[in-house]
Amino acid sequence: MPPTRPPTAAELTQDAGVGQALEQAWQDSLPSNHAPRHEEGGWIYMDLVSGALSIRRAVSGGESLIDLTSPPMVAGAVVVGKFHTHPNPKIEGWHTGPSPGDRHVDALHGVPDLIRAEDGIHFSGPGSRRGGLAGGPGYPP
Amino acid sequence: MTTISPVSPPVRPAIASDEALRIARLEAEKAYRDLSEFRVTVVLEADGWHVDYELKNPNLNGGGPHFVIDPSDGRIVWKRYDQ
Numbered sequence: 001m002p003p004t005r006p007p008t009a010a011e012l013t014q015d016a017g018v019g020q021a022l023e024q025a026w027q028d029s030l031p032s033n034h035a036p037r038h039e040e041g042g043w044i045y046m047d048l049v050s051g052a053l054s055i056r057r058a059v060s061g062g063e064s065l066i067d068l069t070s071p072p073m074v075a076g077a078v079v080v081g082k083f084h085t086h087p088n089p090k091i092e093g094w095h096t097g098p099s100p101g102d103r104h105v106d107a108l109h110g111v112p113d114l115i116r117a118e119d120g121i122h123f124s125g126p127g128s129r130r131g132g133l134a135g136g137p138g139y140p141p
Numbered sequence: 142m143t144t145i146s147p148v149s150p151p152v153r154p155a156i157a158s159d160e161a162l163r164i165a166r167l168e169a170e171k172a173y174r175d176l177s178e179f180r181v182t183v184v185l186e187a188d189g190w191h192v193d194y195e196l197k198n199p200n201l202n203g204g205g206p207h208f209v210i211d212p213s214d215g216r217i218v219w220k221r222y223d224q
Contacts, residue, residue: 035174039203039224063174064224065196065203084202086224092172099204099223101196113202 003051006080006129009112012053013121018044021055022083022116028060029087031118039066041084044111045077048133053080064088068109073137079111080129086117098124110140154190154212158183161190161210164217169194169206172222179205189218 012018025040039061045054056072061084071079088094096117098106106113106125115122130140156164162183169176178201179194189212194205204223211218 041202061203062178064205064222065178065201067200068202069200088172088222088224092222093220094172094222094224095204096224099202101199101204101223102202105200105202108200 001051002049003046003133006046006078006111006133007053008128009081009114009123009125012044012081012112013114015053017053017055018081018083018114021057022114022121025057025083025085026087026116029085031085031087031089034092037087038063039085039087041066041068041082043068043071043079044081044083045071045074046080046133047077049076058084068105071138078129078133078135078137079139080133081112081114082106082109082125083114083116086115086122089118097122154185156190156210156212156215158185158190160215161192161212164210164215165192165194165206165208168208168217168220173206176205185212 028040030036042055042057058068066084068082086096090096096119098115102124110130113124135141180197181194184191190210192208196203207221208217209219
């Protein structure tokens with residue numbers, strides 16, 4: 001049965017594949033070591049026929065930034081979420097939640113952003129893909 | 142008869158903007174390996190010098206350091222490191 005609506009941010013975090021992708025991105029961020037520590041992330045897609053979720057990873061980011069502006073096209077699917085890591089720890093003075101910049105960009109992109117930090121998963125952006133499943137591949141218009 | 146009160150000259154902070162920027166930069170460099178992706182602004186507000194590093198590219202996810210510096214003695218009274 002084709003999906004009729006995009007998943008919510010909470011539903012995305014409950015998906016095993018998304019959870020695995022978040023944890024892999026977290027490990028790839030090298031959070032334990034200040035020198036190579038950096039942000040990782042990517043995009044979450046939903047197949048418009050099967051409803052299956054899939055992941056595409058983005059190019060590695062810098063210490064406190066990542067470029068998630070251009071999700072690759074996946075045939076028959078739309079972007080329903082994005083994710084990235086905040087690997088820098090509170091004990092060093094870092095804010096683990098979404099930055100004002102995150103909130104601004106995520107509102108523009110129109111899909112939930114799942115942010116994996118040392119204290120769990122934070123959310124930014126809308127509760128689900130803006131406009132539902134319409135609007136074509138990529139971010140919603 | 143109108144009494145004219147003398148106007149007090151503006152009080153200059155002991156710490157000027159360039160010093161506030163230097164204090165903020167030295168502190169930021171302890172945490173951020175590279176500040177070249179950021180634009181920095183410095184503004185004297187009622188509670189002190191606000192020094193804010195914002196990403197030059199507003200389309201990126203991420204963030205930089207933010208400070209409030211006491212203009213009388215240069216102490217960092219507040220800071221936040223965004224990512």
